[in-house]
Amino acid sequence: MQFRAITLSDIPEASYLTAANASRYRAIMRIFYLESQKANIRLNKQQLLALLRSDSHFTQYTAEELEQDLSALCQWRNLVPIQDPHRPGSIAEYKNKQFSYSMSQAATEIERMTLSLESLNLRTAVLSSQLFERILDTVDRMSALSIQNSDAISQSWDLLQQDFRQLTNRYQDYLRDFYSSQAEHILQTSEFLPYKDKVIRYLQEFVLELQRHAEKIRRILLCLPDERIAQILEQVYAAQKREGEGRLIQRDDNYDQQLRDQVYGFWNSFYHWFVPTENSQSDSQHVLDLANDIIQRILMNAELILQAHSGGANRKNEYKKFLELFSACPTLADAHRLSGMVFGAQQAVHLTGINAETIYETDPCLDAQPFLYPLRNRRRPGRPPREKSFFSDKGLEKAAQRQTYLQQKQELHNQLQRLIRNGRLDFASVEEPVSPQVRQTLLSWVVKANANASKRARTEYGQIYTITCPQGQTCVLPCTDGNLTMPAYCLVFEEAHSHG
Known part of the structure; x- marks a missing residue:
């Protein structure tokens, strides 16, 4: 730096x-x-x-x-x-x-x-979801504005700067408060329990809004061409420069370069807050992980507090009874015997080698047969030599297990291929109940395609497919262990062979 x-x-x-x-x-x-x-x-x-x-x-x-x-x-x-x-x-x-x-x-x-x-102690850090909505609206409006409309682009840029800086300041203050030593003390006190549900609900709503709006903003930013971004930034730089020329301030010799670095630097920070890089995740995902971590800490601390309080409350009457028994002991020897019964032996001796079948015999212990326990020398030179053994050959067992595994994989492949008809796998048209393994594989294909922006993916068998889904339509996938209601997805295979 x-x-x-x-x-x-x-x-x-x-x-x-x-x-x-x-x-x-x-x-x-x-x-x-x-x-x-x-x-x-x-x-x-x-x-x-x-x-x-x-x-x-x-x-x-x-x-x-x-x-x-x-x-x-x-x-x-x-x-x-x-x-x-x-x-x-x-x-x-x-x-x-x-x-x-x-x-x-x-x-x-x-x-x-x-x-x-x-007024620092009087202010409260608020995680507002409205900032995400305003940022989304501003980015969408900026991407649709004409390049000639420089005044509207400059106004949208000022709104974007104001909302984004307010968003970053708020979440930084909120997270810093939660990771401070004072917050650690508050989370471990019983006075925090009445507010636990409100705080968790508040954080969960923020997490949901962050997930929903951050993904939309990321898609808009990824759809913007580099030429369009460069044109917008140049328009903003020109507008900022015109506004600066109208102010009565003394400027440095490199004022133009500083202004350009400021405009491009803010855009890079804003862009990478929502869009991840090749080597690191986006800042929005990092904030999401921290919020989830805070929720887990709150739940864990609340559970520990409740366990401590409930444990003390359950044994309160028992402790009172023990105190009454101790106070009623006539001698110190009786108190010692009562202590051994309540708290256990203070100096326990563990005997090993006793046969469990002879523990509950009613015969006198003097008539019992003695138990012989051979003692071995613990020193390395005094130990008897171990017998040499060799590894057994388990090649046949491994080959049988491998053959069974390949047969199961081939059977699963055949079941999946039977569901593909004319290069399409329509979940709504599946009539034969499928096994849990087939259902799990089909759902993994759906997840893999939805995670890609192009809605295309490749199966583990090398088939390339595209996923489609009519808006608002659902279907019922029959399974051997029940029926699954899900969106009416359809997988269109590019290189699949027609079946059925």
């Missing part, structure tokens, strides 16, 4: 946020920002001092302190001083040089950022 010089340089406009008198600087900049919202772009010292003293924190604020603070803010390029154009009436007025001040563009953006930071 290559950084530009402006990216690595310091930002003096942000110095007032961490300076020694940050409270005074921030109050001055906040007044300038609020007044600019009322179209009061310029303020002089007298107006600014009156607005500051109207607050209880600045009742003792002097004009000398204001002069120092304004000088520092001008030095950091937060404020732009403009000399009063009125002609001075005396030498004193000429020496004082009355100024009015306005905010710089960078200072305005920084103050907006501070407002966003102050």
